[in-house]
Amino acid sequence: MERRVRLLLAGRSVLPGVIESADAGADLWELGMESLAMVGVMVAVEDEFGVEFPDELLTRETFRSLAAITDAVLSLTAREGRS
Amino acid sequence: MTEAGGGRVRRAAETCRELARGVLAEHAAEVDTDARFPKEALRALRGHGLLAAVAPAERGGLGADVPALAGMAADLARGCGATAMVWAMHQVQLACLLVCDAGPELREAVSRIVRDQLLVASATSEAGVGGSLRTSVCAVERDGSPGAAGGEGFHGGAGGEGFRDVAGGGGVQGEAGGGGVRGAADAVAGRGCRLDKSATTVSYGVEADALLVSARRGPGSPPGDQVAVLLDTARTRLEPLGGWNPLGMRGTCSPALRIRAEFEDWRILPLPFGDLADRVMTPLSHVLWSAVWHGLAAEAADRAARYARKRASGQAGQAPSGHLAEMRWRLTAMEAQLAGAAEEAQAVLSGAARPTVAFALRINSLKLAVSELAVDVALAALRVCGMAGYSEDGPYSVARLVRDLLSAPLMIGNERLVAVGSRLALMARDR
Numbered sequence: 032m033e034r035r036v037r038l039l040l041a042g043r044s045v046l047p048g049v050i051e052s053a054d055a056g057a058d059l060w061e062l063g064m065e066s067l068a069m070v071g072v073m074v075a076v077e078d079e080f081g082v083e084f085p086d087e088l089l090t091r092e093t094f095r096s097l098a099a100i101t102d103a104v105l106s107l108t109a110r111e112g113r114s
Numbered sequence: 115m116t117e118a119g120g121g122r123v124r125r126a127a128e129t130c131r132e133l134a135r136g137v138l139a140e141h142a143a144e145v146d147t148d149a150r151f152p153k154e155a156l157r158a159l160r161g162h163g164l165l166a167a168v169a170p171a172e173r174g175g176l177g178a179d180v181p182a183l184a185g186m187a188a189d190l191a192r193g194c195g196a197t198a199m200v201w202a203m204h205q206v207q208l209a210c211l212l213v214c215d216a217g218p219e220l221r222e223a224v225s226r227i228v229r230d231q232l233l234v235a236s237a238t239s240e241a242g243v244g245g246s247l248r249t250s251v252c253a254v255e256r257d258g259s260p261g262a263a264g265g266e267g268f269h270g271g272a273g274g275e276g277f278r279d280v281a282g283g284g285g286v287q288g289e290a291g292g293g294g295v296r297g298a299a300d301a302v303a304g305r306g307c308r309l310d311k312s313a314t315t316v317s318y319g320v321e322a323d324a325l326l327v328s329a330r331r332g333p334g335s336p337p338g339d340q341v342a343v344l345l346d347t348a349r350t351r352l353e354p355l356g357g358w359n360p361l362g363m364r365g366t367c368s369p370a371l372r373i374r375a376e377f378e379d380w381r382i383l384p385l386p387f388g389d390l391a392d393r394v395m396t397p398l399s400h401v402l403w404s405a406v407w408h409g410l411a412a413e414a415a416d417r418a419a420r421y422a423r424k425r426a427s428g429q430a431g432q433a434p435s436g437h438l439a440e441m442r443w444r445l446t447a448m449e450a451q452l453a454g455a456a457e458e459a460q461a462v463l464s465g466a467a468r469p470t471v472a473f474a475l476r477i478n479s480l481k482l483a484v485s486e487l488a489v490d491v492a493l494a495a496l497r498v499c500g501m502a503g504y505s506e507d508g509p510y511s512v513a514r515l516v517r518d519l520l521s522a523p524l525m526i527g528n529e530r531l532v533a534v535g536s537r538l539a540l541m542a543r544d545r
Contacts, residue, residue, distance in 0.1 A: 058386075060338065060339065060386060060388055061331065061335070061336075061339045061386070062336065062339070063336030063337075063338060063339065064338065065248065065249075065337075065338045066248055066338075066388070067534075067537050069471075069541065070537055070540050070541045073541055083543075084543065085543055086470045086471065086472045086542070086543040086544040087468060087470060088470075089470045089471035089472070089541060089542070089543065090392075090468050090469060090470050090471075091388060091389060091392055091469075092468075
């Protein structure tokens with residue numbers, strides 16, 4: 032799942048040259064992600080995994096690292112699987 | 115807030131109203147004419163413990179929550195807009211410090227700011243970033259690791275903690291001469307860090323006791339990887355890069371400044387600047403600025419109503435100006451939006467709610483709406499009062515209020531905020 036997230040962001044040119052080798056826990060904000068890039072990441076992840084982020088997950092924390100994004104996707108797919 | 119705390123805050127609010135009618139109003143015209151710092155008003159605010167309004171009671175402050183602070187800001191604005199704005203900006207900087215004063219030295223420095231009612235300014239603007247709060251050109255540099263070599267070290271690790279090790283090493287190398295005087299522990303922590311920032315607008319920076327400055331984490335950091343640094347102005351070189359002779363808010367004394375300082379590693383706030391901005395700085399500044407603008411607009415509307423009332427008493431039967439009703443509905447809209455945003459900002463500040471995209475959008479909308487509506491109200495008041503309002507003197511003058519309010523759409527330019535808001539609106543799920 033994390034690999035899929037990484038490939039997806041690399042494909043969308045999020046932090047090009049950095050995202051490919053960033054640690055799963057590395058802080059993407061520190062690596063140069065900007066607030067306005069969040070919208071691109073959100074849309075890409077939603078399209079790829081068929082989920083929709085609720086407002087309470089649309090924070091800097093959710094998009095802080097590949098691991099955090101992956102966790103959010105997992106929790107959303109689990110939630111939507113239940114409903 | 116406890117019941118005792120609530121009583122303390124209510125009394126403080128009453129004090130704000132008294133000071134606004136007294137010392138603030140008394141010096142407002144001179145502060146404005148001379149574009150000088152409102153020192154008498156700040157002395158009075160300090161004397162009543164009002165500079166520590168946002169600090170919790172257990173830290174020696176008043177423990178006022180965001181709605182209470184907004185009320186105080188609006189009340190102060192009725193006496194002197196510049197004083198109210200200085201007070202509001204100071205509360206924002208203090209709130210930023212209070213949410214992340216981890217570590218003994220930083221905590222003691224913040225406690226001293228609260229205890230001694232020190233004035234804190236911010237330097238978040240910078241030449242070359244196009245007005246963006248979230249990017250910096252200047253960077254924290256370390257002794258012994260200047261330039262790119264030092265910068266690379268900041269990205270060696272996965273998290274943000276790695277830089278502390280770099281700082282420790284740099285401090286030992288760079289401060290070898292001074293280390294013997296201060297002892298080994300000081301030498302390891304080191305003064306060790308430097309920054310050199312050309313800020314485009316620093317309100318009351320020269321008059322402040324401390325400065326909260328944004329900068330890139332290191333020379334190799336991307337523009338958005340920012341930290342906030344608490345500087346002691348007594349140990350900082352401040353060089354005005356221009357004069358200060360603006361249309362309004364003249365007492366805020368906000369020229370461009372070059373800021374150069376050497377400082378210890380602990381003065382770098384542990385929370386990344388982006389998180390601090392999302393959670394505290396942006397919401398609280400937009401709420402408190404909006405409260406100041408609301409207070410100025412309400413004062414203009416009151417003067418216009420008094421003027422119209424006096425005219426009506428002499429001309430029985432003539433319909434009053436439609437602007438009187440227009441001012442009321444605009445003020446009512448502002449009040450409702452401000453009250454909602456203040457409650458929300460309080461929830462985020464206290465950690466009860468998260469700073470989500472929808473929240474950021476509502477805070478952005480508050481600033482846009484109030485900065486425009488307040489100007490509309492002041493201009494309507496000017497039309498009601500006519501020449502009596504246009505005059506800088508007299509009980510029906512709204513001239514200074516209009517001039518002060520014309521700064522509102524520029525304090526973080528509304529065009530920029532509209533662009534940011536539109537991006538946020540693409541993401542937001544809730545309204």
